[in-house]
Structures are given as C-alpha cells and as structure tokens.
Amino acid sequence: MLAYAFRRTLQSFPTVAAVALVVFVLFSVIPGSIATSMSDDGRGAMDAEVVQRMRKELGLDDPVYVRFAKYVGNLAVLDLGTSFRSREPVSQLLAKRMWPTMQLVLAAMGFAIVIGVPLGFVAAMRPGGVIDAVSMVTAVSGLSIAKFWFGLLLMYLFALKLGWFPTFGYGGWWYLVLPAVTLGVSPLALLARTTRAAALEVTNADFVRTARSKGMSEARVVRWHVVRNVAVIVLTTLGLQFGSLMGQAVVVEKLFSWPGIGSLLVDSVFQRDIPAVQGCILLIVLFFLVVNTLVDIACAVIDPRIKYT
Amino acid sequence: MKHLALLFSFALLLAGHADAQTPRKGGTIRMTAPYGAGLSGLDMHNTPRANDDIYGKVVHRTLYNYDSDKGVPVLELAKSVAVSNNGLTHTFKLRDDVFFHNGKKMTADDVIYSFTRIMDGKRAFPAARWVRIVRGAVDVEKGQATTIEGLKKIDDFTLEMTLTDRVDPGFYFYNGNTAIYPAGEADKPEFLQKPIGLGPFKFVEHIPGSRLVAERWEKFYKPGMPYADRVVIAIMGEAPARDVAFRNKEIDLSILGPAQYVAYREDPNLKNGILEVAEVFTRHMGMNPEFKPFADKRVRQAINHAIDTDLIIKRLVKDKAYRATSWLPLTSPAYDKTRKPYAYDPEKAKKLLAEAGYKDGFEFEWTTSQNESWGLPIVEAVLPMLARVGIKVKVKQVEVNVLIDLRNKGEFQAFILSTQSGPDALGALKCFHSATPMTACNYYRFKDAEFDKLVDAAGQTDSADERNALLRKADAILYDEAPVWFFNYNKAVMAYQPWIKGLQANATELTHQYPEHIWVEESSPAK
Numbered sequence: 001m002l003a004y005a006f007r008r009t010l011q012s013f014p015t016v017a018a019v020a021l022v023v024f025v026l027f028s029v030i031p032g033s034i035a036t037s038m039s040d041d042g043r044g045a046m047d048a049e050v051v052q053r054m055r056k057e058l059g060l061d062d063p064v065y066v067r068f069a070k071y072v073g074n075l076a077v078l079d080l081g082t083s084f085r086s087r088e089p090v091s092q093l094l095a096k097r098m099w100p101t102m103q104l105v106l107a108a109m110g111f112a113i114v115i116g117v118p119l120g121f122v123a124a125m126r127p128g129g130v131i132d133a134v135s136m137v138t139a140v141s142g143l144s145i146a147k148f149w150f151g152l153l154l155m156y157l158f159a160l161k162l163g164w165f166p167t168f169g170y171g172g173w174w175y176l177v178l179p180a181v182t183l184g185v186s187p188l189a190l191l192a193r194t195t196r197a198a199a200l201e202v203t204n205a206d207f208v209r210t211a212r213s214k215g216m217s218e219a220r221v222v223r224w225h226v227v228r229n230v231a232v233i234v235l236t237t238l239g240l241q242f243g244s245l246m247g248q249a250v251v252v253e254k255l256f257s258w259p260g261i262g263s264l265l266v267d268s269v270f271q272r273d274i275p276a277v278q279g280c281i282l283l284i285v286l287f288f289l290v291v292n293t294l295v296d297i298a299c300a301v302i303d304p305r306i307k308y309t
Numbered sequence: 310m311k312h313l314a315l316l317f318s319f320a321l322l323l324a325g326h327a328d329a330q331t332p333r334k335g336g337t338i339r340m341t342a343p344y345g346a347g348l349s350g351l352d353m354h355n356t357p358r359a360n361d362d363i364y365g366k367v368v369h370r371t372l373y374n375y376d377s378d379k380g381v382p383v384l385e386l387a388k389s390v391a392v393s394n395n396g397l398t399h400t401f402k403l404r405d406d407v408f409f410h411n412g413k414k415m416t417a418d419d420v421i422y423s424f425t426r427i428m429d430g431k432r433a434f435p436a437a438r439w440v441r442i443v444r445g446a447v448d449v450e451k452g453q454a455t456t457i458e459g460l461k462k463i464d465d466f467t468l469e470m471t472l473t474d475r476v477d478p479g480f481y482f483y484n485g486n487t488a489i490y491p492a493g494e495a496d497k498p499e500f501l502q503k504p505i506g507l508g509p510f511k512f513v514e515h516i517p518g519s520r521l522v523a524e525r526w527e528k529f530y531k532p533g534m535p536y537a538d539r540v541v542i543a544i545m546g547e548a549p550a551r552d553v554a555f556r557n558k559e560i561d562l563s564i565l566g567p568a569q570y571v572a573y574r575e576d577p578n579l580k581n582g583i584l585e586v587a588e589v590f591t592r593h594m595g596m597n598p599e600f601k602p603f604a605d606k607r608v609r610q611a612i613n614h615a616i617d618t619d620l621i622i623k624r625l626v627k628d629k630a631y632r633a634t635s636w637l638p639l640t641s642p643a644y645d646k647t648r649k650p651y652a653y654d655p656e657k658a659k660k661l662l663a664e665a666g667y668k669d670g671f672e673f674e675w676t677t678s679q680n681e682s683w684g685l686p687i688v689e690a691v692l693p694m695l696a697r698v699g700i701k702v703k704v705k706q707v708e709v710n711v712l713i714d715l716r717n718k719g720e721f722q723a724f725i726l727s728t729q730s731g732p733d734a735l736g737a738l739k740c741f742h743s744a745t746p747m748t749a750c751n752y753y754r755f756k757d758a759e760f761d762k763l764v765d766a767a768g769q770t771d772s773a774d775e776r777n778a779l780l781r782k783a784d785a786i787l788y789d790e791a792p793v794w795f796f797n798y799n800k801a802v803m804a805y806q807p808w809i810k811g812l813q814a815n816a817t818e819l820t821h822q823y824p825e826h827i828w829v830e831e832s833s834p835a836k
Contacts, residue, residue, distance in 0.1 A: 032710035036717065038349075038357055038435055047438045048717060048748040053450070057433040086350030088501055096517060155553045167554040168545065170519040255547050259519035267346035267518070272710065 081275035090279035101260030108184035120195025142189025151182040239295030243288035336829030362485035369488035369506035382479030396475040410511035422492035436486035480733035509535035509825035536828035567627040589731025594794035609791040613651035615658035630797035635788035643780035670699025678709040753792040
C-alpha cells in the first residue's frame with residue numbers, strides 16, 4: 001500500500017511540472033502587468049516611470065527563460081515567491097486562505113453526499129417513478145444551473161426574504177450555508193445521477209440475480225452486493241468532484257465575500273500577480289492529485305479485486 | 310394658551326431637529342470596498358488603487374486631506390504652512406497632538422521616514438509618483454542618495470520641504486498612498502499584518518477577500534471624533550451581491566452602477582438615500598494623431614459632432630453621467646460653466662470631413678474594454694452614428710489592463726477610457742503640454758503653442774483666480790482642438806442607509822470617506 005502511495009506521488013510530479021510550465025508561459029505571453037493593473041481602471045494614478053521601475057524591480061523585464069529558471073529554482077526549495085500585490089510571501093497568502101476554502105469545499109461535498117447519494121439510490125430502486133423523475137429533474141437542473149445566478153437566488157430567498165442566513169461574509173456556520181449549497185449543487189446533481197445509473201446497473205447484474213436466486217434477503221443483497229459495487233463508482237465520481245471543487249469555488253467565493261483560495265486566484269489573475277496565480281493553481285492541482293490518490297486507495301480497500309499497480 | 314402650546318410644540322420640533330443633527334457616539338459603520346479585486350494589501354505606499362484607500366482613510370492619515378465642501382486639499386497633519394517667495398519651499402508647522410496607534414507622538418522624523426521609504430527605488434512603490442516632486446527624492450529613488458535633500462527637520466514639529474516645481478503640494482500629499490507611518494515600524498515584517506497608522510480608527514483584523522475591521526482610536530487628534538466605535542469594510546466586488554446585502558440592511562454604503570441607479574431612484578424606500586457627485590473623471594475616446602486622419606483637427610471635431618452623446622448618456626449610461634464640455638470636470642474651479650458641448654450635427658460632421666479630404670470617410674480601429682459605462686456597449690452605440698457620416702470602425706476588444714498597457718505604449722488608433730482629470734486642474738492640463746511625453750500622460754501627443762503658454766503661465770502665478778482663468782482658456786483650446794471625443798464626467802452614486810449621517814460628497818472618489826465625520830443613528834441594526 002505504501003509503495004503504491006509513493007509511486008502515485010512520484011507520478012504526480014510530471015503533472016505538477018507541466019501545470020507550472022503552462023501557467024508560467026501563459027502569464028508570460030498575455031499582455032498587461034501588475035503595474036498597469038494597479039491603475040484600477042484608470043481610478044488609481046500610475047505613471048510611466050513607476051511602471052518601468054516596478055517592471056525592473058519585479059524582474060518582469062528579464063527574458064522569459066531567466067524568469068522561468070528563477071521560478072523553477074525557487075520551487076525546488078518550496079519557495080513560491082513573493083506576491084507582487086501585497087509584497088507578502090505567497091506561501092503565507094495561501095496559508096491564510098486555505099482553511100476557509102477547505103471549510104467551504106467540505107461543507108459543499110457533505111451537502112452533495114448527504115442529499116445526492118440517497119436520492120440516486122431511491123431513484124434507482126423505483127425507476128420511472130415519481131421520485132426518480134423528480135430526482136433526475138433536480139439533477140439535470142443542478143448540473144446546468146449557473147453558480148453565480150443560483151447563489152444570487154439563494155441570497156435573495158434565504159437572506160433577504162426569509163432572513164435565515166446572512167447574505168455574505170465569513171464567520172460562524174451560518175455564513176457557510178448559502179455558499180456551500182451554491183457550490184454543492186452541481187456535485188449533488190452528478191452524484192445523484194451517477195449513483196442512480198450505477199445502482200441500476202448493479203441491481204440488474206448477474207451476480208445480484210444469482211444472490212437473489214440463492215435466497216439471500218433483499219437487505220443483504222443491497223448491503224453486500226449493490227452498495228459495495230456502487231460505492232466504487234460513486235467514490236471515483238466523488239473524488240473527481242471533490243478535487244475540482246476547489247477550482248469551482250472561484251465564483252462562489254467572490255460572490256459571498258468568502259476569503260478562500262478561489263477569490264485570491266481571481267484577484268491575482270486580474271492584477272497579474274503572477275507568483276500568487278502560480279501558487280494558487282499549483283495548490284489546486286496538488287489538492288486534486290492528493291484527493292484522487294486517496295480515492296484510488298479507498299477504492300482498492302472497498303473492492304479487493306482492484307490491485308495496487 | 311393656544312399660542313403658548315403652539316410655541317411649545319415648535320420649540321420641541323426645533324429641539325428634535327437639533328438632536329437629529331447632533332452626532333451620536335457609538336455604533337458601527339459598515340462600508341464596502343466595491344472595486345473588483347479586494348484589497349491589495351495593507352501597505353498604503355504600495356498601492357495607488359481606489360479600493361485600498363477606503364481602508365487608508367480609516368486607519369491612516371496623510372499630510373493633507375481633500376475637503377469635499379471646498380473642493381481643494383487642506384492641511385491635515387500640519388497647523389500651518391509658510392511658502393517662500395519663489396514658491397518652492399514650504400515650511401510646515403506640524404500638529405503636536407497627533408498620536409500613532411502604538412501611542413507614539415508624530416514628529417517631523419516620521420514624515421521624513423515615510424517619504425524616504427516611498428522613494429526607495431528597490432521597493433518601486435507607486436506612491437513615488439507624488440513624492441518625486443520633493444527636491445532630491447529622485448536621487449534616493451535612483452540609489453544615488455539615502456536621504457531626501459528637500460526634506461529638513463527644523464525641530465520635532467517643523468518640517469521644511471523644498472519642491473522642484475511651483476505646485477500646490479496639497480494635490481500631491483492628499484493621496485492616500487503617501488500615508489505617514491511611524492519611523493522604523495514599517496520595516497518590521499509584522500507591520501504588513503498589523504499596520505499602525507494615524508487615522509481615526511485603529512486596525513483590528515483583516516480577513517483577505519472578506520472584511521477589514523477597525524475600532525475607534527481614543528487619542529485621535531480631532532476633539533470628539535470619531536463618532537462611531539467601529540468600522541467594518543466588507544470586500545464586495547460583485548454589484549448584485551452588494552445590492553441584496555444593502556436591501557437586507559447588512560451594509561450601510563454601496564456604490565451603484567447604471568442599472569442599479571435606475572432601480573434605486575424608482576424605489577420609494579431607497580430613493581432618499583442616494584448621494585451623487587460629479588467625480589473628477591473624464592470619459593473619452595482618445596485619438597492618435599499619428600494615424601493620419603486624426604492629425605486633422607476637422608476630423609476630430611467631426612467625430613464630436615457625429616455622435617449623439619446626450620442620447621447615449623440617457624439611454625445607455627442611464628443618466629449616471631454629466632455631459633463633458635471639455636477636459637476639466639464640473640467640480641474643477643477652472644471649469645467654464647458657459648461652454649456648450651459639441652452639438653449633435655451629422656451634416657456639419659460630413660462637411661468637416663469633406664473639408665479635411667475625407668468626403669468618403671475612412672476606417673479606424675477602436676480599442677475598448679468591456680466596461681458598461683465606457684467600454685464596448687458605448688462603442689457599439691456609436692458605430693452606426695459614425696457610419697452615418699462615412700466613418701467605419703473596426704472594434705478591438707481587450708481586457709482593461711491590456712487597454713491601459715496599449716495606451717501607455719501608444720499602440721492604438723483610438724481608445725475609450727475613463728481618466729482622472731482633477732482635482733488638480735493644472736496637473737490635469739499639463740498632460741496635454743507639448744513637453745509632456747506620451748509615456749507620461751500625453752497619450753494624445755497634443756501639441757499647441759498657445760496652450761503651452763497658458764499652462765506655463767498658470768504654473769507661475771500665485772493668484773488662484775488668475776490661475777483658474779488661464780486654465781479655463783487652456784481648456785477652451787482643448788475643446789476647440791478636440792484631441793478626444795468628449796463623452797462625459799462620471800456621476801458617482803452611493804446608496805446609504807437612513808441611519809448614516811455625515812457623508813462627504815468627495816469628487817475625487819466617492820468611496821473615499823473620512824470616517825471620523827460619519828455617525829450612526831440609534832436605528833442602525835449594527836450595534
């Protein structure tokens with residue numbers, strides 16, 4: 001098991017390196033810089049000499065290969081550089097934002113699992129029934145709904161009209177509810193659909209029919225054969241969704257003034273804060289890889305037929 | 310008896326009114342930072358961004374403040390200033406009752422330290438733009454000196470400042486990024502996490518991307534101020550979210566865009582809580598005279614005549630703007646109230662184009678961002694108007710940062726942008742002086758000998774009236790020469806809750822409120 005985890009970790013290095021390269025090249029070729037973005041759409045005053053000096057001091061005038069070499073060199077010693085915007089170490093910026101994003105992602109995933117998985121199972125048990133129809137309409141809506149718009153709807157209904165939750169901000173659990181539901185709606189939909197499809201497939205499989213014909217009780221069939229086999233598929237979907245939620249949090253965090261990695265990423269992109277952008281993207285990628293490695297291991301534990309290769 | 314009762318009622322009414330106007334102590338002011346990308350950080354020297362100066366006004370202080378009533382910068386950290394005969398040396402008598410949030414009294418050393426820090430070339434602080442006016446500051450920036458020659462401490466509370474040019478230093482040092490820090494403190498790494506300022510509120514916490522909280526500074530130098538106990542700045546770049554939060558009474562102040570402006574004006578519950586001001590920003594289409602057709606004044610004038618500017622302001626900008634009649638904005642003391650804007654007259658435009666040799670029109674590339682008030686929607690509305698006089702437009706849409714980059718490099722035929730045009734009328738018009746390079750701010754490569762003479766003379770006179778008269782004439786030349794399409798001056802609109810009093814109509818930037826003047830009535834839900 002340990003050897004497998006180690007091998008998976010090693011396999012993720014090329015992915016991280018490729019992402020680092022792509023992000024670096026992308027931000028090297030797009031026009032605009034931290035200096036021009038600071039003028040805040042013309043509201044703030046920047047003059048040409050300051051812009052020139054900033055470019056020089058921040059190393060933006062160096063050739064691309066020099067900058068890349070510096071970046072890789074720093075990365076090798078786990079130095080993510082200094083933010084152009086705040087002049088703070090990027091690792092420090094990320095550390096401040098990590099926990100709020102984790103809170104949001106965990107809450108969104110919790111919401112998606114608690115509602116989505118049972119919904120999918122119930123729908124699969126009575127295919128073509130009312131619950132199935134309702135759950136599938138919900139799932140399709142959840143997948144296609146724009147998060148920004150859905151978040152605004154939730155704000156309007158639960159904050160402005162009902163007064164149950166605050167519109168925005170960060171603090172106790174009540175601040176978490178609306179952003180988590182907004183973020184959780186699409187994984188919920190996907191989980192419901194995947195669970196339904198997987199459960200339908202497994203319940204019609206030969207081994208389930210065999211178990212039933214041997215006189216096994218329905219509860220035992222579901223527990224021993226259906227759930228275990230569905231769990232592998234659901235867990236894989238869950239892992240993919242969980243990993244990508246951090247990236248999806250961008251819109252939700254901005255909308256709800258949630259102080260996470262997503263809002264840092266958006267702000268940094270708009271302000272061409274290259275070290276901060278690189279740091280955020282690397283973190284998101286690493287998170288994705290770690291979660292998926294953990295899911296692979298979990299799948300192997302649930303289904304012994306899966307080998308550690 | 311009846312008269313007596315009436316008199317008594319009247320007296321009660323008066324007393325009640327007086328009470329309503331008496332600032333109340335306590336409460337929380339809940340501001341918003343509405344512009345896009347959160348706060349950049351907590352080091353004011355490192356940011357020229359309007360968003361950051363909302364926090365700046367709360368926690369920090371500068372040598373001057375901007376007085377919204379008078380429309381000029383006024384001394385803030387100094388009691389008086391004496392100016393030498395040549396207009397270059399300014400001797401400031403600093404206030405001796407100003408304390409930093411760490412309890413230390415402010416002295417001339419702190420001003421010198423702050424300005425020297427700003428000019429540290431290795432740090433490349435944007436605030437250097439303002440301090441560069443002090444003699445010797447550039448030497449520090451270039452690493453050729455460690456102290457600014459033009460700053461001399463006479464005693465703890467007397468500071469002599471020698472400038473390189475005859476300008477009003479108020480227009481330079483009211484800018485929030487020239488904040489005065491306690492000497493030595495800003496070099497400590499913890500300063501960026503827990504800044505120490507001179508402002509009416511001291512820093513409590515900053516949750517990046519979410520909020521900044523500050524609490525009343527008991528030793529603030531203005532007696533009885535600040536009134537409120539706390540200020541919370543919510544970082545809210547998304548206008549629809551701000552709208553819901555404002556209606557839900559979770560925030561006290563919110564900047565409105567054109568669509569919200571219409572909605573708030575029509576809502577009986579909200580229409581009485583709207584503060585409007587003509588900000589010192591001129592929206593315009595800049596024309597590059599190196600592109601042959603734009604080198605001819607008649608073509609530039611024709612464009613001004615060909616566009617139905619009033620219609621665009623009414624329909625697209627929803628009246629959230631004032632028609633521009635030249636470069637200097639409405640609130641400028643040099644603004645000419647008698648000047649009429651270019652009339653919408655397509656026939657005259659055609660005639661001017663024919664005289665310039667463009668009877669069949671021409672085509673140009675117009676670089677624009679997506680901004681709703683001075684971007685793509687405006688360009689799209691203008692296209693058919695220009696087509697009617699034979700001018701075809703190729704639209705080049707880019708992100709606003711890219712647009713600024715292209716403008717600064719001069720890589721455009723025409724661009725549309727909103728540019729600061731005040732409050733320093735002289736500084737604003739100097740951008741059109743032929744000696745000002747394109748890379749500085751003469752993006753229009755404007756060159757006019759008469760204009761130069763007027764601006765130079767305005768810079769030499771000590772009389773404000775004379776200066777304004779000269780600048781008014783210079784602005785008239787700009788109007789006639791039309792280096793830009795004069796679109797509009799921004800009407801900034803802020804919605805405020807009924808319990809918020811003491812707001813200032815700050816024409817330099819409406820979100821920049823000096824919070825010590827604001828008080829919160831009992832009815833606020835935020836205690």
